[in-house]
Amino acid sequence: MKSEIPFLNLKQFPKELKEVLKAKFSEILDKGMFSGSEEVDLFESKLRTLLKSPYVISCSNGTDALELALRALEIGHGDEVLVPALSWVSTAEAVVLVGAKPIYIDTDPSGLIDLTLLDDAVGSKTKAIIPVHLYGKMVCMTQLAKWAKKKGIFIIEDAAQAIGAFENGISAGLFGDIGCFSFYPSKNLGALGEAGALTTKDKELAHKLRTLANHGQKSRDHHLRIGRNARIDTLQAGFLNVMLNYFDLWQAKRKNLAQIYLEHLRDVNWITLPQGTKQANHNLHLFVIQCEERDALKKHLELHGIYTAIHYPTIIPEITPYRSGEEFPESKRISQRILSLPLNPFIGEEEIKKVCDVLKRFA
Numbered sequence: 231m232k233s234e235i236p237f238l239n240l241k242q243f244p245k246e247l248k249e250v251l252k253a254k255f256s257e258i259l260d261k262g263m264f265s266g267s268e269e270v271d272l273f274e275s276k277l278r279t280l281l282k283s284p285y286v287i288s289c290s291n292g293t294d295a296l297e298l299a300l301r302a303l304e305i306g307h308g309d310e311v312l313v314p315a316l317s318w319v320s321t322a323e324a325v326v327l328v329g330a331k332p333i334y335i336d337t338d339p340s341g342l343i344d345l346t347l348l349d350d351a352v353g354s355k356t357k358a359i360i361p362v363h364l365y366g367k368m369v370c371m372t373q374l375a376k377w378a379k380k381k382g383i384f385i386i387e388d389a390a391q392a393i394g395a396f397e398n399g400i401s402a403g404l405f406g407d408i409g410c411f412s413f414y415p416s417k418n419l420g421a422l423g424e425a426g427a428l429t430t431k432d433k434e435l436a437h438k439l440r441t442l443a444n445h446g447q448k449s450r451d452h453h454l455r456i457g458r459n460a461r462i463d464t465l466q467a468g469f470l471n472v473m474l475n476y477f478d479l480w481q482a483k484r485k486n487l488a489q490i491y492l493e494h495l496r497d498v499n500w501i502t503l504p505q506g507t508k509q510a511n512h513n514l515h516l517f518v519i520q521c522e523e524r525d526a527l528k529k530h531l532e533l534h535g536i537y538t539a540i541h542y543p544t545i546i547p548e549i550t551p552y553r554s555g556e557e558f559p560e561s562k563r564i565s566q567r568i569l570s571l572p573l574n575p576f577i578g579e580e581e582i583k584k585v586c587d588v589l590k591r592f593a
């Protein structure tokens with residue numbers, strides 16, 4: 231039988247991990263607590279330590295985190311928010327959901343928001359910018375924070391893909407006013423369902439976010455504002471507490487596998503390799519190469535049982551409900567060239583080498 235290399239197959243969790251997760255399920259089932267409880271408190275406390283964040287508010291998912299962040303900063307109708315043209319749709323979706331207008335910014339050749347274009351895009355209605363740490367590579371936050379402060383606009387970091395990435399020892403999500411994380415199952419820290427979190431250094435904002443995620447309640451039946459039910463499930467918090475025990479090991483594995491890719495693909499001059507993957511400000515969520523013949527290369531790999539993905543094939547301003555009519559040449563160009571190779575904690579070194587060998591044969 232042809233041995234296949236999936237892009238990501240979560241059935242491949244180690245047996246021991248599956249047993250611990252089952253035990254965690256039983257423990258929560260026996261306690262009969264399915265909303266809130268000490269699992270949620272423990273998860274938030276573990277995240278505070280991991281991210282070195284004074285405040286962490288767990289929530290239902292990364293998209294809700296973005297929406298809650300915008301609402302906490304009172305961004306809505308008549309306001310504009312700068313977002314990169316290339317991202318997962320949630321980045322713009324949350325802006326539209328609060329009634330504000332996303333102003334798309336072209337990206338640099340690596341897919342990150344192009345900081346040189348910001349001065350031309352900012353206007354009197356601009357209230358915030360949402361930098362996206364795409365593929366786990368952080369936007370240069372020292373530079374962006376300086377710019378945003380000068381312009382007097384908020385920063386909401388879309389750190390959905392960037393848990394474990396740090397710039398000068400500061401975690402993604404902690405340079406801006408609010409940071410938003412996703413624990414979608416395929417993320418570096420993944421739940422067994424949907425989950426997310428918010429980070430902030432501001433006590434008042436933390437309080438506001440927590441109430442917004444819980445029907446606007448300060449405490450039971452004390453509604454301060456109109457909120458949402460955007461709480462994390464106890465089960466997901468419990469599973470994430472288990473997954474956190476694997477986080478450092480899996481991060482190290484990702485770094486090691488990426489290094490093998492870099493060594494074996496170094497001389498392949500018809501692809502562009504991702505930059506800065508060894509640095510602390512890249513968490514290797516995705517290993518994204520670029521190739522002129524992307525679609526044919528994807529097919530070639532698939533014919534040899536190797537599965538890849540594209541993050542993302544259509545830039546947001548060209549997706550029907552978000553259509554802007556403007557041109558974003560760099561984002562558009564790379565959306566046609568990018569290809570995410572398999573990289574996850576369940577792949578072996580030999581499999582990565584096989585991907586490289588098969589890829590090279592495409593020439």
Ligand SMILES: Cc1ncc(COP(=O)(O)O)c(C=O)c1O
Nearest residue numbers: 291292293318320390412413414
């Ligand atoms: C860049 C980015 N932003 C936001 C999100 C939304 O997170 P979630 O899927 O948890 O709603 C994701 C997750 O896929 C993402 O990759």
